[in-house]
Amino acid sequence: MTIALLGAGVMGSTLLAALVRSGHDPQDLLVSDTSAERAEEVSRRHGSRAVPAAEAVAAADIVLVAVKPQDMAALVEEVRDAVRPGALVVSIAAGISTDFLERRLPAGTSVVRVMPNTPALVDQGMSALSPGHHCSEEQLELARGLMASVGRVVVLDESHQDAVTAISGSGPAYIFYVVEAMIEAGVLLGLPRDTSTELVVQTLYGAATMIRETGTHPTVLREQVSSPGGTSVAALRALEDHKVRAAFLTAIEAAAVRSRQLSPPPD
CATH class of the missing domain: 3.40.50.720 (NAD(P)-binding Rossmann-like Domain)
Known part of the structure; x- marks a missing residue:
């Protein structure tokens, strides 16, 4: 062929x-x-x-x-x-x-x-x-x-x-953006950059593997990490205060709109 x-x-x-x-x-x-x-x-x-x-x-x-x-x-x-x-x-x-x-x-x-x-x-x-x-x-x-x-x-x-383009087509860019921020946070907290990078990348890989292999809903997996009064809850509260979830929704909607705009006009 x-x-x-x-x-x-x-x-x-x-x-x-x-x-x-x-x-x-x-x-x-x-x-x-x-x-x-x-x-x-x-x-x-x-x-x-x-x-x-x-x-x-x-x-x-x-x-x-x-x-x-x-x-x-x-x-x-x-x-x-x-x-x-x-x-x-x-x-x-x-x-x-x-x-x-x-x-x-x-x-x-x-x-x-x-x-x-x-x-x-x-x-x-x-x-x-x-x-x-x-x-x-x-x-x-x-x-x-x-x-x-x-x-x-x-x-x-x-x-x-258009939704696929916004989710998986552009999706790697969102993930790299978050990974970049997490690595910088590690450096800010005093970690060597290579150590911070290894910690973040393996954490991302492990979390994605858990979702795929367990079939458990991400909400359940997140709750399993979030002990009452613990560090994860404090971090998640800060993300909610800064409306990070809403920002992601808005960003992905913007990508879908842009995908539609890329379509040539009808003849």
């Missing part, structure tokens, strides 16, 4: 590396980018082939599009006549709907919209898939298999993609 990867940026190169690790023949992976030098560099690293976009699409069973939303219309116009009948187009561009692509690609083209996130770099990504009108169950499973090579996958209605 030949896969054309259009866009060799961070997420594109991450997916390329994952496809190679999962057993795909690198010579069946065709890479294109607006920067020919970037495509060549990424291809050399993974043993794949760098070719122009239309040439890659013409040879591909799956077209994996990993470009910025503002570059999508021009790219589709460039390659639309090269899309093979029966090919599957998988888009990971934020805000680009399946309808937007279906109206610009040859009639009946199968499209899947995906919102991944950056932990895909370490095979711990979270991807949400939404099939278009012409996507068969077999093609959806094909897309699921591609994204499963870099982490977990859910399939949901496309109407939820």
